[in-house]
Amino acid sequence: RGEIALRIIRTCREIGLKTVVVYSTADRDSLAVRFADEAVCIGPPPSGQSYLRMDRIIAAAEVTGAAAIHPGYGFLSENADFAGIVKDNGLIWIGPKADTIRKMGDKSVAKDTMRAAGVPVVPGSEGVVETVDEAKRVAAEIGYPVMIKASAGGGGRGMRMVREEKELETQYRTASNEAQSAFGNGAVYIEKFVEEPRHIEIQLMGDGQGGVIHLGERECSIQRRHQKLVEEAPSVVLDDAKRAESGEIALRAGRAVDYEGAGTVEFLWSGGEIFFLEMNTRLQVEHPITEMITGVDLVEQQLRVAAGEVLPIRQEDLSIHGHAIEVRINAENPFYCFLPSIGTLSNLRHPGGPWVRMDSAMYNGLEVGLEYDPMLAKLIVWGPDRDRAIQRMIRAIGETNVGGVHTALPAALQVLRHEQFAGGDIDTHFL
Numbered sequence: 001r002g003e004i005a006l007r008i009i010r011t012c013r014e015i016g017l018k019t020v021v022v023y024s025t026a027d028r029d030s031l032a033v034r035f036a037d038e039a040v041c042i043g044p045p046p047s048g049q050s051y052l053r054m055d056r057i058i059a060a061a062e063v064t065g066a067a068a069i070h071p072g073y074g075f076l077s078e079n080a081d082f083a084g085i086v087k088d089n090g091l092i093w094i095g096p097k098a099d100t101i102r103k104m105g106d107k108s109v110a111k112d113t114m115r116a117a118g119v120p121v122v123p124g125s126e127g128v129v130e131t132v133d134e135a136k137r138v139a140a141e142i143g144y145p146v147m148i149k150a151s152a153g154g155g156g157r158g159m160r161m162v163r164e165e166k167e168l169e170t171q172y173r174t175a176s177n178e179a180q181s182a183f184g185n186g187a188v189y190i191e192k193f194v195e196e197p198r199h200i201e202i203q204l205m206g207d208g209q210g211g212v213i214h215l216g217e218r219e220c221s222i223q224r225r226h227q228k229l230v231e232e233a234p235s236v237v238l239d240d241a242k243r244a245e246s247g248e249i250a251l252r253a254g255r256a257v258d259y260e261g262a263g264t265v266e267f268l269w270s271g272g273e274i275f276f277l278e279m280n281t282r283l284q285v286e287h288p289i290t291e292m293i294t295g296v297d298l299v300e301q302q303l304r305v306a307a308g309e310v311l312p313i314r315q316e317d318l319s320i321h322g323h324a325i326e327v328r329i330n331a332e333n334p335f336y337c338f339l340p341s342i343g344t345l346s347n348l349r350h351p352g353g354p355w356v357r358m359d360s361a362m363y364n365g366l367e368v369g370l371e372y373d374p375m376l377a378k379l380i381v382w383g384p385d386r387d388r389a390i391q392r393m394i395r396a397i398g399e400t401n402v403g404g405v406h407t408a409l410p411a412a413l414q415v416l417r418h419e420q421f422a423g424g425d426i427d428t429h430f431l
């Protein structure tokens with residue numbers, strides 16, 4: 001909501017586009033409402049009655065004469081039906097084609113598509129696994145432990161690890177039943193369990209006219225329960241040759257679906273190899289670190305390709321400069337299981353100084369409740385190398401104050417000061 005709306009509004013302002021923000025009554029005093037050219041209230045705080053109401057969003061576009069809709073991230077940003085409805089109403093959808101969103105939303109179809117395009121995938125079933133017997137056959141072939149994943153899941157939802165054959169039947173049925181009740185689709189697929197992987201993702205931009213470029217990788221292994229806390233770019237595990245090779249693989253993934261707009265290909269990294277996991281068909285929370293090391297405004301590029309321009313940047317024009325780190329400022333209590341923390345923001349101090357960026361929805365008096373995601377802001381720094389970026393982030397966190405709620409900043413600080421992190425020796429279990 002607030003943070004990404006403001007991010008989009010800022011670029012629009014810079015390039016001469018007018019903006020209309022839609023908001024729920026909980027956000028009537030938000031910075032996005034203040035900084036947009038116009039604002040339309042679309043309902044009460046529960047997102048089912050506001051931010052997820054496609055009809056009201058379309059109506060807001062109609063009454064204000066908007067030409068295009070940027071969905072941000074979360075909510076309807078990866079909803080293929082909404083992308084289609086936006087187009088059917090004569091509006092521009094700032095994102096990939098509805099078909100691409102639908103295809104990549106089914107994780108089993110996405111994996112099959114990528115395997116066919118020559119993108120390395122984790123060994124496992126081709127397509128979904130229909131019966132316990134088939135599950136046992138596949139698992140025996142690839143070897144235990146295995147992962148059972150919901151086709152309709154993603155982002156860590158609907159996954160189960162199975163260590164040995166005697167657990168398989170129960171786990172298979174449980175996974176399928178859970179997927180049926182959570183997503184209305186019980187289809188599952190199986191793959192080899194990758195131990196202590198890193199999460200590496202590669203940023204893509206496509207123009208849907210044959211042009212696709214990659215903007216390097218982001219290392220996102222510092223997460224907890226699939227919620228990222230600290231992200232950095234580039235990753236310490238890729239040298240220039242590996243980066244070029246991985247980038248080429250991501251391009252193959254993008255070209256396979258004639259990708260249009262900003263997207264991210266997620267990989268697991270293990271034993272010096274990358275394996276496709278999922279493709280995210282939206283602008284991601286952590287996009288600023290890519291902006292900092294490439295100098296490319298990703299929102300501007302999204303707007304240009306949505307307007308029908310071909311990508312103005314060629315792959316050979318791009319280079320990676322220095323190192324960037326992002327820390328998410330979530331209203332959570334890191335001293336108490338990262339439980340969401342509620343309160344009224346006070347005594348805010350935003351950090352400053354060279355190469356420090358704060359993408360923030362925070363203001364004194366903001367009431368942080370439980371109705372939305374706890375992410376309030378992102379602190380991003382750039383440095384000429386990784387060590388300096390880490391020191392700069394520690395310095396910037398030191399300047400930051402958020403009163404009224406707990407934030408996860410102390411946990412981020414502990415990560416940044418950890419000698420294992422300093423050595424770049426991290427995986428998805430680190431946090």
Ligand code: MV4
Nearest residue numbers: 122147154155156191192193194199277278428
């Ligand atoms: C895996 C895996 C190990 N083996 N798949 C979690 C998010 C979702 N996109 C896929 N995830 C995983 N898939 C296989 N075959 C481990 C994870 C995983 C993970 C991946 C990325 C970042 C953090 C993670 C934390 C736990 C598990």
